[in-house]
Amino acid sequence: MDNRPIGVFDSGLGGLTSVRELARLLPGEDLLYFGDTARTPYGSRSRDTIIRYGREDVELLLARGVKAILCACNTVSSTLPADYTAGLPVPFVGVVDASAAAAVRATKNGRIGVIATAATVKSGSYTRALDALDGSLAVTAKACPLFVPVIENGYVGREEPIVTALAREYLAPLKEAGVDTLILGCTHYPLIAEAIADEMGPGVTLIDSGAQGALALRGALEGAGLLRARRSGGEVQFYVSDSGENFAEVGSLFLGKDLAGAVHPFTLAAP
Ligand code: DGL
Numbered sequence: 221m222d223n224r225p226i227g228v229f230d231s232g233l234g235g236l237t238s239v240r241e242l243a244r245l246l247p248g249e250d251l252l253y254f255g256d257t258a259r260t261p262y263g264s265r266s267r268d269t270i271i272r273y274g275r276e277d278v279e280l281l282l283a284r285g286v287k288a289i290l291c292a293c294n295t296v297s298s299t300l301p302a303d304y305t306a307g308l309p310v311p312f313v314g315v316v317d318a319s320a321a322a323a324v325r326a327t328k329n330g331r332i333g334v335i336a337t338a339a340t341v342k343s344g345s346y347t348r349a350l351d352a353l354d355g356s357l358a359v360t361a362k363a364c365p366l367f368v369p370v371i372e373n374g375y376v377g378r379e380e381p382i383v384t385a386l387a388r389e390y391l392a393p394l395k396e397a398g399v400d401t402l403i404l405g406c407t408h409y410p411l412i413a414e415a416i417a418d419e420m421g422p423g424v425t426l427i428d429s430g431a432q433g434a435l436a437l438r439g440a441l442e443g444a445g446l447l448r449a450r451r452s453g454g455e456v457q458f459y460v461s462d463s464g465e466n467f468a469e470v471g472s473l474f475l476g477k478d479l480a481g482a483v484h485p486f487t488l489a490a491p
Pocket residue numbers: 230231232234235260261262263264292293294295296337340368405406407408
């Protein structure tokens with residue numbers, strides 16, 4: 221049993237997809253969320269920069285006394301070296317392996333699509349994870365670099381013209397490949413899941429990488445004996461590296477509760 225908070229981080233709003241699921245799965249746990257809104261998006265940056273940002277995010281949460289870290293960011297999960305994460309003093313859980321496993325369980329025709337940031341697609345993390353689970357799968361991966369800036373700017377509605385136009389453009393190769401399972405391999409994308417589902421049409425299962433990460437984290441906490449006894453009353457504090465207004469506005473809509481009082485802007489040491 222351990223009463224310290226769980227740390228969760230992402231480049232911005234995306235990790236809220238994990239927060240939503242954690243609040244459902246572990247309602248007694250306190251969460252400490254960091255959204256690096258001053259430096260989002262991560263997914264179009266170089267590997268070295270993503271590693272530096274990811275390490276700073278981890279260290280920031282460790283300095284605040286978290287008992288485990290959920291990296292609710294596919295880009296960082298795909299990039300941070302395994303020897304770094306394995307050497308951390310608390311359990312560290314990424315979102316890629318759990319999402320790949322969920323997709324393998326869901327597919328019937330063996331054709332799986334992955335949409336993600338440019339850095340995640342370039343890393344090959346999903347192709348490797350899926351191949352390790354089942355070498356006979358046909359995997360189609362597509363980078364969707366404009367989704368994150370659009371979502372961070374608050375365009376998340378099902379019929380928002382900019383979202384539907386991007387969905388049409390980005391999802392065409394996945395439809396052509398006949399995938400029956402589509403991994404939303406960026407935690408921001410579940411915020412526009414309705415528009416993505418509309419474009420893909422019926423019969424395609426969407427895998428929410430934020431929610432899968434939350435499930436994997438619960439498993440890790442259980443395994444390490446780190447869950448707290450309390451069954452309700454968990455609180456979430458949100459830290460952001462830039463003004464929290466847009467974060468609070470879109471986040472409140474997505475989580476269905478007012479976040480304004482729980483969002484704390486603060487300044488990171490280095491740009
Ligand atoms: N939500 C993150 C991910 O899962 C990061 C997106 C970005 O900052 O580009 O990849």
